[in-house]
Amino acid sequence: MLVREIMTCPAFSVHRESSLNEALQLMAERKVTSLPVVDDEDVLVGVLSEIDLLRRAVEADRRAHATPVHESEPLPESVGEIMTPNPRTTTESSDVADLITLFTTSSFKSLPVVRGRRLIGVISRSDVIRALWRSDEELTADLRAVFHDYGQDSWNIEVHHGVVQVTGTGTTRERDIAAAIAHSVLGVRRVHVTPPVEA
Template sequence: MLVREVMTQPALSLPVGATIDEAMRLLVSARISCLPVVDERDRVVGVVSESDVLRDPLEPDPRAHARSSVPPPPRHHQVESVMTRGPFTTHERADVADVAAVFAERGWKSIPVVHDDRLVGVISRSDVVRALSRCDEEIQADVRLRLASDGLPGWRVRVCDAEVTVSGVRSRRDASLAEAVAASVRGVRRVVVLPPEQTAVTTQIGRR
């Protein structure tokens, strides 16, 4: 799977001049935990998360503290004062398997997706999990539909635990085509193509 096939688009974002209050309202209304921050050309210059907006000091509740003459620290007002600058991004044709590995290693919840340095979408852990949660029947139907649309309805398709097995191909060129078509379907984790001699050609998605 490619990032463009599972990402959320268009992406919600904030202009670099937005306020922290605007960021909080959008995070709450969209029920997300992180937002890209873009400049006037839609280039990603930062990301702002729930933890970032909490860096804006809160006024202490006097009921919970002994009286103090120390004034509270000054508030931040603009997103750019608390955002993470120069964030990690990915691109539309990146492999979802590589993005999933980044999520697992870094613990991030989302990554901005760019094309020619401009924001085009966001891929989140939820997007990846949603794609991987598809049932075998849905995957099989999609693979068959895509093969038929490419003029290849005679190939046989079987799906078990998100592993697609394609048989009926007549050449190695056909095998490569079958592999490419099946691997492009959301939720596919592995592709096995059986050529005429029944020697399986196996591809682990994202491990080429």
């Protein structure tokens, strides 16, 4: 599964000169946890996350403190003041399996998708979850259609809980091709290609 097949495009984003109010409203209304930050040419210059906002966008309430609250630095006004610059990104041709590893071993919930330096989309953990949920019947129908389109009708295809079993006679190269075809179908989690069992 490739990033371009499941990413959200176009991505919700903010300009670095946008006000924090604009960013807060967009994040609240769209229920996103971060926003890519772009310049006038849609070049990615940073990311604004919930953490960035929580760290800097709220001043201490004096009513909640027994001792005097020290004067804090002025509240930021623009996104560019508190965004995280030079964010981690991915590309549309990246393997979603690699991103799953990143998502499960780090605090990243989403990544901007870039072409060169231009923002073209966002991929999130939610996008991956949505892509993984497809019924076995739906996957089987799509797999058979794709195998047919490639002239590979001789393979037997079975799907159980998103895991694809491809059975048939073929060389190692032909089995590799069959596996690649199966992996191209959205929602396939794992592929096994095996020769038929002899009676």
